[in-house]
Amino acid sequence: MAASGSERVAVELCKGINGLDKVVLGEPRGASAEVYLYGGHVTSWKNDHGEELLFVSSKAIFKPPKAIRGGIPICFPQFGSHGSLEQHGFARNRFWSIDTDPPPFPTNSKSFIDLILKPSEEDMQKWPHSYEFRLRVALGPGGDLMLTSRIRNTNADGKPFTFTFAYHTYFSVSDISEVRVEGLETLDYLDNLQNKERFTEQGDALTFESEVDKIYLSTPTKIAILDHEKKRTFVLRKDGLPDAVVWNPWDKKAKTMADFGDDEYKHMLCVEAAAVEKPITLKPGEEWKGRLELSTVPSSYCSGQLDPQKVLQSS
Numbered sequence: 503m504a505a506s507g508s509e510r511v512a513v514e515l516c517k518g519i520n521g522l523d524k525v526v527l528g529e530p531r532g533a534s535a536e537v538y539l540y541g542g543h544v545t546s547w548k549n550d551h552g553e554e555l556l557f558v559s560s561k562a563i564f565k566p567p568k569a570i571r572g573g574i575p576i577c578f579p580q581f582g583s584h585g586s587l588e589q590h591g592f593a594r595n596r597f598w599s600i601d602t603d604p605p606p607f608p609t610n611s612k613s614f615i616d617l618i619l620k621p622s623e624e625d626m627q628k629w630p631h632s633y634e635f636r637l638r639v640a641l642g643p644g645g646d647l648m649l650t651s652r653i654r655n656t657n658a659d660g661k662p663f664t665f666t667f668a669y670h671t672y673f674s675v676s677d678i679s680e681v682r683v684e685g686l687e688t689l690d691y692l693d694n695l696q697n698k699e700r701f702t703e704q705g706d707a708l709t710f711e712s713e714v715d716k717i718y719l720s721t722p723t724k725i726a727i728l729d730h731e732k733k734r735t736f737v738l739r740k741d742g743l744p745d746a747v748v749w750n751p752w753d754k755k756a757k758t759m760a761d762f763g764d765d766e767y768k769h770m771l772c773v774e775a776a777a778v779e780k781p782i783t784l785k786p787g788e789e790w791k792g793r794l795e796l797s798t799v800p801s802s803y804c805s806g807q808l809d810p811q812k813v814l815q816s817s
């Protein structure tokens with residue numbers, strides 16, 4: 503697991519909050535990431551200046567059965583309340599294992615970890631399906647964070663299963679009122695605040711001035727989050743995940759959440775690569791793959807100065 507030669511150890515298993523197991527990934531230039539086995543949950547992603555790029559609430563509860571508030575919860579086999587299971591399914595509050603012998607999977611990263619989740623007997627009562635969910639979390643040479651999920655139907659009874667999915671990423675932003683999201687304008691969305699009714703986004707880039715909880719449909723593979731104050735742009739690239747959920751609870755909802763500070767909504771934004779509108783069906787033996795790649799680029803964004811298309815078009 504560790505990088506060879508004089509490079510610093512790239513992968514380390516240690517104890518996190520409340521003694522929970524976590525894996526720390528490191529890159530020689532200084533970028534890092536942390537993944538808790540509880541939830542298969544990425545809780546930290548830092549650039550090579552040591553700046554945290556993900557939001558985790560100061561009130562997050564690192565204790566089952568509550569999922570960790572922040573980072574990148576995995577929503578599986580159900581996103582939100584789109585089905586009969588608990589909100590966002592159960593993968594985010596199960597204990598995952600380190601996959602010591604994953605099927606071959608190419609990577610350009612030396613710093614990665616493979617995790618696996620299989621159903622317990624109790625899970626099978628809620629969702630009567632056998633599966634292997636393999637999650638690879640990797641740090642690229644430039645500090646990019648890459649998550650790949652491979653979900654395989656291992657049912658022995660010949661039955662297919664259907665699921666919805668999201669990487670529920672909480673980005674850390676300096677001030678939500680100064681943030682713009684590029685790539686979702688003019689798209690259709692389902693509004694969770696209006697009985698999941700379908701609307702079409704009008705006009706320019708998304709900006710934020712109140713609670714938002716929307717599922718954008720058939721989104722491009724690349725979405726950009728421009729943080730005016732930090733002069734930083736997050737670039738999110740995704741594959742196999744057609745939808746994108748945008749969520750910020752704003753002040754009123756924040757106050758109702760025990761594991762979220764009253765003012766923390768100002769410093770986070772969830773943009774979640776997802777497959778919700780068209781659930782995925784797998785027959786026994788079939789595998790689905792969903793990939794998310796996060797990177798940052800410096801932006802000298804100042805209203806009207808930067809053409810958002812340039813951010814989206816540059817690779």
Ligand SMILES: O=P(O)(O)OC[C@H]1O[C@H](O)[C@H](O)[C@@H](O)[C@@H]1O
Pocket residue numbers: 582589590694715716747748749772
């Ligand atoms: O509080 P949680 O179960 O973690 O859900 C937090 C949020 O997740 C998603 O973004 C959903 O679209 C929201 O409706 C939900 O409020």
